[in-house]
Amino acid sequence: MHIAFQGEIGAFSEEAARTLFPEATVCPCATFEDVFEAVTVGRVDRGVIPIENAIFGSVPANYDLLRTYDLRIVGELRLRIRHHMMALPGATLSGIRRVISHPQALGQCQAFLRTHLPEATAAPVYDTAGAARMVAGEGDSETAAIASERAAVEYGLVVLAAGIETDQQNYTRFLVLAPPQAVPAPPPSLPEAPYLTSLVFAHRENVPGALFRSLAVFALRDLNLRKIESRPLVGSPGQYLFYLDLDGSTADVRVQRALQHLDELAAWIKVLGVYPEGPTVG
């Protein structure tokens, strides 16, 4: 198996890919679109993308790509995002003068930096794993990176401080993508093996109660919605797309009927995937 992810070796997306597929070969991609492309053309078997972070919200680019590419969601994972401060072997925390990382990671560790390294300058770079690679390459033991534990291992750095993020409830939800022909028929949801169905739809027109009537197709059949995300349709002011995560599989006749009913009301619907509920890790 080959698994594509966005970012460098040592990125949190790589950690998600390795957790989901411990035996597979991971393939770094420069952009999210490259991940979708690699799965589409068959260069890899699966793609792993972040879709929502508990603190920073959803990843709109990936919602848009899910809509425009013809792939399917076949799995999910919630991964705890733990930040570590790392530097060259021999470096000490008190000797650090400069800390580099992605701006969100620097922000997430601000309280630690203020308390332990008030004199150090914080400098933003493109991503956490790239920061670790730069520290390893520059050979300056006064510079530290904030990145994942995996990045420290990959680039031969030592962890000076572990779990330095302020908010311990920082989880990212990742999705697994497969080409449509590789998706097995889903079993009906059982209480012991819950399934989710993800879909996106647009209303025919922006009339009062349009969303209410769309959600009625699920509520009238006692189907639970996990998540609803509205995204403005670029180029059509006031028009929105709605992304739903629903408890249940399309092998369940209630889900089938709800989707038929929604089809009567919506301008269009796309089922993005039917997949087993995934674990929370870390």
Place this chain on the structure above:
Amino acid sequence: MHIAFQGEIGAFSEEAARTLFPEATVCPCATFEDVFEAVTVGRVDRGVIPIENAIFGSVPANYDLLRTYDLRIVGELRLRIRHHMMALPGATLSGIRRVISHPQALGQCQAFLRTHLPEATAAPVYDTAGAARMVAGEGDSETAAIASERAAVEYGLVVLAAGIETDQQNYTRFLVLAPPQAVPAPPPSLPEAPYLTSLVFAHRENVPGALFRSLAVFALRDLNLRKIESRPLVGSPGQYLFYLDLDGSTADVRVQRALQHLDELAAWIKVLGVYPEGPTVG
């Protein structure tokens, strides 16, 4: 009038603040929370914050701050985000070797950079206005910044290329914040002067159809929802907060009754503001 915004002079939030309050004094703040704080303690009269961008999605931090601070939304603005490449007077586009900006702005202008400056390195910094300030301060005519027109004026730079963003539909919605005692009583919505009401609520429990029943209070009264945003409640997996923008003012008896009805169903509700629909600029 004094208006707080997050960022440096030359940031897009400053442009929004100046468009909304042309006569006012603008006050830069380091963080979004500092903006909320400045309005709360009365150090400024109003705050201006970004809440949603057409490409990069909503600003989750500001949704959370709207919920936790006791301020009110009193206005809104949609501002077109136009990126310009700027450098020291005398610099030429063909002489640029290094381009600095916020990572999102660099991403937004990637097509332009690939075509016109394939040899230049792109380097991320914290924000667009800060990039312009750095170019002005460093005195290196081979470095350019990508930032707003306002930033070029502020830091005495010349615009080498205007409107270089790939997606011309890049708008950000900004909200105006005021302390609760400064909010005038809203008039009922009239077709010629539409009002919006923004609120946030949480369900008592995560039962099937809970969101459907909540939206029924608006649909049954023919009240149109502009926007729905769900945010995970940090620390309570599976629990969501719902943010709604509703056509109509709380001076309208239908809106009053819908909110009373929602109060029967929800664990809690907070009305974030009642304000006239704002313009789209740029």
